[in-house]
Amino acid sequence: EAGVTQSPTHLIKTRGQQATLRCSPISGHTSVYWYQQALGLGLQFLLWYDEGEERNRGNFPPRFSGRQFPNYSSELNVNALELEDSALYLCASPNSRLGQGVDTEAFFGQGTRLTVV
Amino acid sequence: AQSVTQLGSHVSVSEGALVLLRCNYSSSVPPYLFWYVQYPNQGLQLLLKYTSAATLVKGINGFEAEFKKSETSFHLTKPSAHMSDAAEYFCAVTVAYSGAGSYQLTFGKGTKLSVIP
Numbered sequence: 001e002a003g004v005t006q007s008p009t010h011l012i013k014t015r016g017q018q019a020t021l022r023c024s025p026i027s028g029h030t031s032v033y034w035y036q037q038a039l040g041l042g043l044q045f046l047l048w049y050d051e052g053e054e055r056n057r058g059n060f061p062p063r064f065s066g067r068q069f070p071n072y073s074s075e076l077n078v079n080a081l082e083l084e085d086s087a088l089y090l091c092a093s094p095n096s097r098l099g100q101g102v103d104t105e106a107f108f109g110q111g112t113r114l115t116v117v
Numbered sequence: 118a119q120s121v122t123q124l125g126s127h128v129s130v131s132e133g134a135l136v137l138l139r140c141n142y143s144s145s146v147p148p149y150l151f152w153y154v155q156y157p158n159q160g161l162q163l164l165l166k167y168t169s170a171a172t173l174v175k176g177i178n179g180f181e182a183e184f185k186k187s188e189t190s191f192h193l194t195k196p197s198a199h200m201s202d203a204a205e206y207f208c209a210v211t212v213a214y215s216g217a218g219s220y221q222l223t224f225g226k227g228t229k230l231s232v233i234p
Contacts, residue, residue, distance in 0.1 A: 004160070033221070033222070035224075040126075041226070042207070042224055042225060042226030042227045043161075043207065043224040043227070045221070045222075045223065045224075048221055056221060090160055090161065092161075092222070094222070105151070105163050105166065106161075106163075106222055107163075108153075108160030108161040108162070109160050110158075110159055110160045111159075111160055
């Protein structure tokens with residue numbers, strides 16, 4: 001069984017550009033979480049998609065957006081990049097099925113390292 | 118709102134010494150708690166989880182954690198540190214997202230463990 005895959009591994013952009021990050025969850029998983037891991041700030045929750053809909057978003061400006069496709073893969077878009085957007089962006093695929101949830105384990109991809117110069 | 122606090126952003130231990138990483142939670146309802154580990158340039162991997170079945174939880178790589186309701190703690194321990202344990206460790210709690218029947222992981226800021234030979 002393939003794990004959570006993220007692409008690209010590394011991405012270098014200049015300030016003001018747009019970045020697109022991609023994530024494919026584990027086969028059969030319908031939810032995707034996005035987290036930002038900036039130096040010294042731990043994991044900050046960005047977005048949660050389930051069944052194609054945005055279920056919740058963290059405390060980030062609207063230039064952080066995304067979507068989930070019918071095959072449950074997901075895209076994270078960051079517009080008007082700023083230097084402080086430089087971080088590791090992690091995608092997680094929770095192992096949640098109908099009737100489960102609260103003790104759900106999340107499987108993480110290896111992340112996309114975004115560098116804004 | 119549920120949250121976790123990790124005490125100490127950086128912990129150093131000698132090889133063979135006890136590892137103790139601290140995590141306290143705040144929750145108005147019984148929490149579900151997790152410890153994840155992140156090796157350099159990797160995503161997060163589940164170490165162990167508490168789901169109310171037993172207060173002492175054993176995980177992978179010799180780690181264990183004890184849920185203490187009276188102290189609102191879920192500290193991670195390992196009797197004897199190994200060089201390969203050097204990594205960043207994250208405590209997390211499941212937050213119930215009302216109305217959706219699904220849940221969302223909230224992470225602490227992480228503790229970086231260094232093991233000194």
